[in-house]
Amino acid sequence: MEPKKSEAIILRTKDFGESDLLVTFFSSLYGNLKGVAKGARRSSKRFVNSLNIFSLVNLEFRERRSGDLVWLDSCELIDGFPGIRSDYNLLLRASYMVEMTEILFPLNVPSSEMFQLLKFALSSISNRRNTEETMIMFQARAMKIGGFGINVSKCCLCGRPYKGEGRAVFHPPSGSIVCMACEKESVLIPGMKPDTVQVLAQLQSPDLSLSNTLPGDKDVLGELNRVLMAHIEHRLGKRFKSARYL
Numbered sequence: 001m002e003p004k005k006s007e008a009i010i011l012r013t014k015d016f017g018e019s020d021l022l023v024t025f026f027s028s029l030y031g032n033l034k035g036v037a038k039g040a041r042r043s044s045k046r047f048v049n050s051l052n053i054f055s056l057v058n059l060e061f062r063e064r065r066s067g068d069l070v071w072l073d074s075c076e077l078i079d080g081f082p083g084i085r086s087d088y089n090l091l092l093r094a095s096y097m098v099e100m101t102e103i104l105f106p107l108n109v110p111s112s113e114m115f116q117l118l119k120f121a122l123s124s125i126s127n128r129r130n131t132e133e134t135m136i137m138f139q140a141r142a143m144k145i146g147g148f149g150i151n152v153s154k155c156c157l158c159g160r161p162y163k164g165e166g167r168a169v170f171h172p173p174s175g176s177i178v179c180m181a182c183e184k185e186s187v188l189i190p191g192m193k194p195d196t197v198q199v200l201a202q203l204q205s206p207d208l209s210l211s212n213t214l215p216g217d218k219d220v221l222g223e224l225n226r227v228l229m230a231h232i233e234h235r236l237g238k239r240f241k242s243a244r245y246l
């Protein structure tokens with residue numbers, strides 16, 4: 001089999017056999033893959049200090065004739081994002097992002113857009129740049145890329161277009177906003193002011209350039225947090241194994 005090369009982020013590792021490592025990684029070109037790094041737990045020049053969770057690496061691997069596993073030939077560290085490992089709260093956030101990536105993109109479903117998003121978000125939180133904004137941006141964007149974008153254009157119950165005036169409420173079962181005439185705001189049905197709906201629309205736009213400085217005040221961030229929490233809980237909740245980072 002021809003060797004393949006791709007930038008990748010290490011999602012998980014697990015001891016395998018006597019000296020090997022089973023590595024789950026999200027690659028830029030081929031998506032989520034699992035591979036065996038032969039002899040990686042002995043000192044091996046091919047994998048030196050590169051197979052740590054969250055690390056950004058250049059991987060070389062070969063597909064096997066059968067089965068889902070690939071063989072890892074070599075791995076070169078690009079960035080280990082050391083800031084994440086030195087702070088327990090950042091570690092929880094990074095674990096959450098990695099798990100969300102795995103849920104949205106099972107084995108062999110490539111998305112270079114998702115890869116760029118995860119790489120950007122891990123780098124941002126490792127450098128402690130706007131952690132809260134980064135988490136909001138990551139969640140909104142990941143859900144959209146994974147096919148679970150929130151409809152902010154009209155009320156899904158009466159069909160009235162949302163023109164950016166007055167509060168809208170988020171309706172988790174339909175993944176859409178609804179108007180105040182159709183539904184009342186509550187703990188389970190969080191509301192949004194017009195600025196919040198606008199920022200959410202920007203975060204889901206295909207032209208978004210990755211940035212962790214969100215326009216909007218503290219109220220906007222709080223509302224986005226509540227809406228995304230309700231949305232993710234409704235769509236993916238049961239599939240999360242790890243505790244939520246919040």
Ligand SMILES: [Zn+2]
Nearest residue numbers: 155158179182
């Ligand atoms: Zn309505």
